[in-house]
Amino acid sequence: MSATIEAANSIMWVANLRGLPFAEHARTAALAGFGGLSITPLGWHQLVAEGISSSDIRALCADEGISRIHLDPVANWTTAWRPENLDGFPLAFFAFPSEDFLRIAESVGAASLTAIAAFPSGAVSVGQMTEDFARLCDRAADLGMHCSLEFIPLDWGVPDLETAWTIVRDAGRANSGLVIDTWCFERSGSSLELLESIPGDRIDFVQLADGVVRVPANRTWVEDNLQHRLPPGMGVFPLSDLLGTLARTGGLSSVGPELFSWQFDTMSPEDIASVCRASLAAAADAAGIVHDLGAPGSGWEELFASPPAASDARKDVPARSHI
Numbered sequence: 001m002s003a004t005i006e007a008a009n010s011i012m013w014v015a016n017l018r019g020l021p022f023a024e025h026a027r028t029a030a031l032a033g034f035g036g037l038s039i040t041p042l043g044w045h046q047l048v049a050e051g052i053s054s055s056d057i058r059a060l061c062a063d064e065g066i067s068r069i070h071l072d073p074v075a076n077w078t079t080a081w082r083p084e085n086l087d088g089f090p091l092a093f094f095a096f097p098s099e100d101f102l103r104i105a106e107s108v109g110a111a112s113l114t115a116i117a118a119f120p121s122g123a124v125s126v127g128q129m130t131e132d133f134a135r136l137c138d139r140a141a142d143l144g145m146h147c148s149l150e151f152i153p154l155d156w157g158v159p160d161l162e163t164a165w166t167i168v169r170d171a172g173r174a175n176s177g178l179v180i181d182t183w184c185f186e187r188s189g190s191s192l193e194l195l196e197s198i199p200g201d202r203i204d205f206v207q208l209a210d211g212v213v214r215v216p217a218n219r220t221w222v223e224d225n226l227q228h229r230l231p232p233g234m235g236v237f238p239l240s241d242l243l244g245t246l247a248r249t250g251g252l253s254s255v256g257p258e259l260f261s262w263q264f265d266t267m268s269p270e271d272i273a274s275v276c277r278a279s280l281a282a283a284a285d286a287a288g289i290v291h292d293l294g295a296p297g298s299g300w301e302e303l304f305a306s307p308p309a310a311s312d313a314r315k316d317v318p319a320r321s322h323i
Contacts, residue, residue: 002200003247005284005291007277008035010256011070013207014043015229016272019265022047022057026064031273033293034256036068037061041096044071044104054107072114073150074101078132078157080119085155086222094118098136105145112146112204114179117157124157130170137173148204150179153188154221161190165198177204180246181258183211183229186237187221192245200250206243207258208283210235226260231279231304233286243287252289256280267307275300 002009012029014037020028022043029037039057047057061069075081075094083094096104105113115136117129133149140147151164158164161180168176180195180203210230215221219228232239246252257276264272278300281293 002253003250003289005252005255005280005289005293007033007280007291007293008067009254010034010280011036011038011068011205011254012276013256013258014038014040014072015258015260016264016276018260019267020269020272022052023060024269026061026066028269028273029066030064031269032277034276035066036070036254037066038070038072039108039110040072040093041074041101041104042090042093044108045092054104054109057108068112069108069110070112070114071101071105071108071110073116074098074113074136075116075118076101077115077136078117078119078124078129080123080157083118083154083156084120086118098139102139102143102145105140106143110145112148113140114148114150114205116150116152118152118154119157121155121157121159126163126166129157130167133167133176134171134173137171137176141173141175145175146204147173147176148179149176150181150184151188151190152181152184152225154225160188161185161194165194165202168202177202179205179207180242180251181207181209182232182237182239182242183207183209183225183258185242186211187215187225192241195242195251196245196249198249198251200246200252203246203249203251204254206246206252206255208232208239208255208280209258209260210237210239212236227262229259229261231257231259231275231301232283233279234301234304239283240287243283243289247287247289255284261304263304263307267303271303271307275304 278296282296
């Protein structure tokens with residue numbers, strides 16, 4: 001458990017890197033001082049098709065001092081997997097069966113993985129998901145991997161913290177825990193009281209994002225989630241309350257920004273790294289949390305608010321990148 005934030009334990013999430021070639025992913029993580037990097041199974045498949053092997057991926061990460069690879073997400077682990085509200089989004093992103101996913105994870109040397117439930121809410125019972133999640137954890141344990149469950153409030157199968165914690169708690173697997181994505185936490189209406197009741201050592205990752213009070217009428221929740229996230233401190237989410245709660249429970253073992261954002265899709269590795277590190281430091285300072293990120297400095301907000309070469313023409317980046 002941890003009540004402090006250490007850069008070496010932070011993951012550079014692939015959401016921050018959609019506009020960059022993979023060769024720049026590990027470098028961006030290193031520029032931010034983060035010790036981990038996430039990869040998607042579809043991204044891996046695209047890289048292999050381009051002639052970049054799993055050993056090449058491991059070498060690129062090692063060369064930049066990245067000590068942890070996280071594979072994210074596995075969606076096809078229970079009796080349903082197919083989302084029905086993501087028009088235009090490649091279904092292949094979600095389709096990898098769990099055994100294929102684990103084979104990829106093993107080949108890249110992943111230490112951990114995230115499971116999501118992208119199928120419609122109610123399509124699979126909580127009891128069935130609990131059994132299947134326990135089975136997934138057991139397979140991950142056979143390979144020495146940790147398995148985290150993420151809730152996502154898009155009318156999907158695990159829509160909130162209460163459901164996710166019920167599954168993880170009742171599955172009873174030592175190599176399992178939760179992902180707390182602050183966009184998902186706020187948009188799902190999950191409570192700090194429930195969060196504080198969960199042992200800190202069951203919080204595996206905290207993904208920080210900020211946002212507006214409510215999703216604008218001319219924007220879908222999917223669009224808000226995948227294109228309009230803000231760095232911590234640039235919106236109105238009560239992130240200090242959430243971080244303070246997790247500091248009290250020791251749930252800060254790995255904290256880092258996850259910014260699905262058209263602005264990030266236009267930015268350089270140097271600017272993305274600067275915004276990630278500085279916004280994380282500023283969020284920690286605002287919550288009174290000890291960290292080793294250094295002073296946030298000034299100017300990072302402007303980097304994000306007015307990215308160079310920003311244009312509406314690049315807002316479709318997820319369809320063409322290693323998502």
